[in-house]
Amino acid sequence: MGENLLRIDSLNVEYPGKGFRAKPFRALTDINIAIGQGETLGLVGESGSGKTTLGRAVLGLAPVTAGSITFEGNDISHASRKQRRKLSRDLQVVFQDPYTSLNPSLEIGDILAEPLGVQGVGKAEARKRVGELLDQVGLPSDAASRLPREFSGGQRQRVAIARALALSPKLIVCDEPVSALDLTTQARVLDLFLQIQKDTGVSYLFVSHDLDVVRHISHRVAVMYRGEIVEQGEAGEVTVTPEHPYTQRLLLASPVPDPDRQEQRRANRHRLLAEQREQDLQAGVAA
Incomplete structure (x- = not known):
């Protein structure tokens, strides 16, 4: 790096x-x-x-x-x-909900062109950049003339990623x-x-x-x-x-397909949670 x-x-x-x-x-x-x-x-x-x-x-x-x-x-x-x-x-951002982060009344092309316009990019250059962005995130070129509601959740997230990439952050x-x-x-x-x-x-x-x-x-x-x-x-x-008990709990919270292993992971996680509650209780008494 x-x-x-x-x-x-x-x-x-x-x-x-x-x-x-x-x-x-x-x-x-x-x-x-x-x-x-x-x-x-x-x-x-x-x-x-x-x-x-x-x-x-x-x-x-x-x-x-x-x-x-x-x-x-x-x-x-x-x-x-x-x-x-x-x-x-x-410096850009991609939010959790791809629908609420996109203006539902704007076509995808206008959504992607908006940050370019704010930075002073001309309309012709912006249109070219929008086409490049759609290609980069694997969406068809005709997506530019469609509204967010016409896309699935995964496609809308691709649009949100394309918007974040518009200015090459x-x-x-x-x-x-x-x-x-x-x-x-x-x-x-x-x-x-x-x-x-x-x-x-x-x-x-x-x-x-x-x-x-x-x-x-x-x-x-x-x-x-x-x-x-x-x-x-x-x-x-x-x-x-992981070394820290909290990270160990996060790891144990992830499901595995083997029922026996899953039961053991659940038991280990409950044990770590009980130990954390005990530590919190002792800390509260000490305070």
């Missing part, structure tokens, strides 16, 4: 508490990660772990209260709206981009992400709750639990022989 494209150091994110004199809610605590050029970092954790908040912080959608986010050597922790608009050429934040798709479509879209990376050298921050998904697509994996990164390393190590 190349030099670090994105670097996050000692990042904290806090939201104001609800109610008079309520304490702020800390969503992220001392996050340290880096993503190289052409690399995928899989960010995995259960709902509420803070993984989506980290992606939002990179995109400027969550408040950075401490630490720094550096992109291509420039601190973007508190970038202005004007700076963010300029950053959008190199260097990093794409992928926020649960396949979780709303069936397993067969998931595999096809993941393979598309891999092919695009091979062809363009784009980097991904790939957010998911599914350890199997991040194993398939990631070079390295960071595991989040209660707003902290509890384990990170090479994907083959973290997703196959």
Whole structure:
């Protein structure tokens, strides 16, 4: 992998508490990660772990209260709206729900041309680029004149990926981009992400709750639990022989076809959950 494209150091994110004199809610605590050029970092954790908040912080959608986010050597922790608009050429996002992230009243061609127009690309050049994008994500050229509702979930996600690719970004934040798709479509879209990376050298921050998904697509994996990164390393190590009990629980939560193995995994997961509850109880007493 190349030099670090994105670097996050000692990042904290806090939201104001609800109610008079309520304490702020800390969503992220001392996050340290880096993503190289052409690399995928899989960010995995259960709902509420803070993984989506980290992606939002990179995109400027969550408040950075401490630490720094550096992109291509420039601190973007508190970038202005004007700076963010300029950053959008190199930093893009693919959201979880491909339908709600697309304007239902616009034809696909107009959806893909929109970010190009914002950056000052002429209409003729934009039309040519739209054709290239549709080809890149495996959609027919006549898709440009159709509406989002005319496509399946997997096809709409391909449109969302094409829109993210429109400006040839260097990093794409992928926020649960396949979780709303069936397993067969998931595999096809993941393979598309891999092919695009091979062809363009784009980097991904790939957010998911599914350890199997991040194993398939990631070079390295960071595991989040209660707003902290509890384990990170090479994907083959973290997703196959994890060290932290929380990552072990995530691994054991993935189903396997063998009933006996599945029963053993379930028992091991219950044991780890019981140990975690005991630790939480002891921590509460100590506090």
